[in-house]
Amino acid sequence: MISAGNDKALAGAPAPARIAQRALWRCPLAPEPSTIMQRFFNNAGPIKPQLHYHLPRLQRLDWEEVQQLIREQRYFVLHAPRQTGKTSTLLAMMQALNGCGDYACAYANIEGAQAARGDATQGIPAACSAIARSIEDYTQNPALNQWWMQGGRQHQAQDQLTQLLRHWSRITTQPTVLLLDEVDALVGDTLISLLRQIRAGYAQRPESFPQSIVLCGVRDVRDYRLEQEGAQVITGGSTFNIKAESLRMGNFTEAETRALWLQHTEATGQMFDEAIFPELWEDSRGQPWLVNALGYEVTWKNRAARDRSQPIGLIDYQAARERLIQSRATHLDQLSDKLKEPRVNRVLQGLLTGEEDSLDNLRMDDQQYVEDLGLIVTRPGVRISNRIYQEIIPRELSWIAQTRIPNQEPAWYIDPDHSLNMPKLLAAFQQFFREHSDSWSEGFDYKEAAPQLLMQAFLQRIINGGGRLTREYGLGRKRTDLLIEWPLDPEQGMYGPLQRVVIELKLLRGKLDAVIQTGLAQTQDYCRRVGADEAHLVIFNRNPKVSWNKKIWHKPASLEGFSIGVWGA
Structure with missing residues (x-):
């Protein structure tokens, strides 16, 4: 209970201080005040500098270029994959622009209008309400929101946004700048109307319309697909042809990734093994959410740390x-949901199989769309963006299969010395593949990659929880590389000695002998790179005219004295 004396003592304190102190009085287990503001890795929502480790937010883009675009009264697009730091950057932009005193700038998230779908009569008023409230909150001027509530809403939906922004600009002494977030969450007529109303007021800037408007979302405006009932699909580029630039926010660099993590060491004194940083870079490639989520996981979710x-x-x-x-956190769950889209499917098939010919008829727009989602990078070559996405994608695509594989237990394949009996395990997979591949492959959305996905589901079922399965693949490799790491000492687990096994997966293209010879060289090369002491090459024959008796076989092979088991499936 808070005493009257305490209330009086806090009467002159700022509201945040009163709230924080009352929270301490109410909670007898609350930490000491000195620890309340200890910063941590942010894995949800915009950056709060006083709470989160962070890089300078305006460092994420070319701030000089942004300022010049605003001075030139340009309308432009800022886009980046989800949870990359767009909102944090927009908020920092707003603070900087308002701080210089030359502009009245407001940030508004209009995602709530998505609920109206294509009904512009509901969607546009929802967007306008969000914008009016945000302008009041961020400019400390209630006049616009009062105008909107008292009469602005009476305008027709197809003119409401134009009138709102016109009124804002006319009652404000400085040029106005509007940062609109989650624009591409809107669909159909709602999105078309929003873009066209902005375009309608463009010629009246800056006296009677915002000097600059920034549209922010996952996709560039050119990739908005705007479907009207009874009409063909049109693109955002044709509806919003006043766009001057399209700026894409990138990931952290390797140096920035390291610097962010070392803020934890500076704040707490806790040291990271230097061997972590190369792994962190390959796992995340600087994807901001992954960098922060891994930091939070290793420094807080791990209780010992x-x-x-x-x-x-x-x-x-x-x-x-x-x-x-394994947590299937929101970010990773959203990524998995995108895998169901036909446009994403068309791009990822070739990456999962390593076969270039599956991309022969791929449209440039599809590849650009998947890159905008953050799933792939295209330079220097097309590949899945980072090592964690490489793990997530096949796990998600084969998760149902993994959970429903019958009659398979890890204990069946563990020898007395606690090692995995790989010949026994692979022979069991051959029989499983023979019995189930046709029916189970039909259940995969990614049918071209079904053999590789089914193999990975089988291995994940056996290894999950005991060891680790790592995947490596990419366009033009014509193979999938798998690395199994299995603990040989149950007491020490992954902290002790490990059995390392490479499994190379290939599709049979051309003559078997040639595929085997190429596969042996590739398998040996991968073994050397990862330090494996056991290797197997699995070749899938997808010709329906070949009998299973001819597809299923096994023989030993060697290359330069290195033994490799070769398996047909």
């Missing part, structure tokens, strides 16, 4: 990585 005197080692990091993958 809460003792800041304990250094964090590579095994701790690898365990945190696996927990994050």
Whole structure:
């Protein structure tokens, strides 16, 4: 209970201080005030500098270019994949523009209008309400929102936004700048109307319309697909042809990724093993949510690491990585949902199989769309964006299969020395594949990659929870590389000695002998790179005219004295 004396003592304090102190009085288990503001890795929502480790937010884009576009009264697009830091950057832009005193700038998130779908009579008023409230909140001027509530809403939906922005600009002494977030969440007539109303007021800027408007979302405006009932699909580029530039926010660099994590060491004294940083870079490639989520997982979700005197080692990091993958966190769940889209399917098929010919008829727009989603990068070559996405994508595509594979238990394949009996495991897979591949492959949306996905589902079922399965693949490789790491000492687990096994997956294209020879060289090369001491090459024959008796076989092989088991399926 808070006493009257305490209330009086706080009477002159700022509201945040009163709220924070009352929270402490109410909670007898609350930490000491000195620890309340200890910063942490942010894995949800915009950056709050006083709470979160962060990089300078305006460092994420060319701030000088943005300022010049605004001075030139340009309307432009800022886009980036989800949870990349767009909102944090927009808020920092707004603070900087308002701080210089030359503009009245407001940020508004209009995602709530998405609920109206294509009904512009509902969607546009919802967007206008969000914009009016935001302008009041961020400019400390209630006049516009009062105008909107008292009469502005009486305008027709197809003119409401134009009138709202016109009124804002006319009652404000400085030129106005509007930062609109989640624009591409809108669909159909709602999105068409919003873009066209902005375009309608463009010629009246800056006296009677915003000097500059920034549209922000996952996709560039050129990739908006605007479907009207009874009409063909039109693109955002044709509806919003006043766009001057399209700026894309990138990921952190390797140096920035390291610098962000070292803020934790500077704040707490807790050290990271240097071996973590190359792994962190390959796992995330600087994707901001992944960098922060991995940091939060390894420094807080791992309870032992809460003792800041304990250094964090590579095994701790690898365990945190696996927990994050298995958690199916919101970011990863959203990524998985995109895999169902036909446009994404068409692009990823070739990456999962390594076969270039599956992309022969691919449209440039589809590849650009998947890159805008953050799933792939196109330079220097097309590949899945980072190593964690490489893990997530096949796991998600084969998850149902993995959970429904019958009569398979890890204990069946563990020898007395606690090692995995790989010949026994692969022979079991051959029989499983023979019995189920035709029916189960039909259940995969990614049918071209079905053999590789089914193999990975089978291995994940056996290895999950005991060891680790790592995947490597890319366009033009014509193979999928799998690395199994299995603990040989149950007491030490992944912290002790490990059995490392490489499995190379290839589709039979051309003559078998030639495929085997190429596959042996590729398998040996991968073994050398990852330090594996056991290797197997699995070749899938997808010719329906070949009998299973001829598809299923096994023989030993070697290359330069290195033994490799070769399996047909």
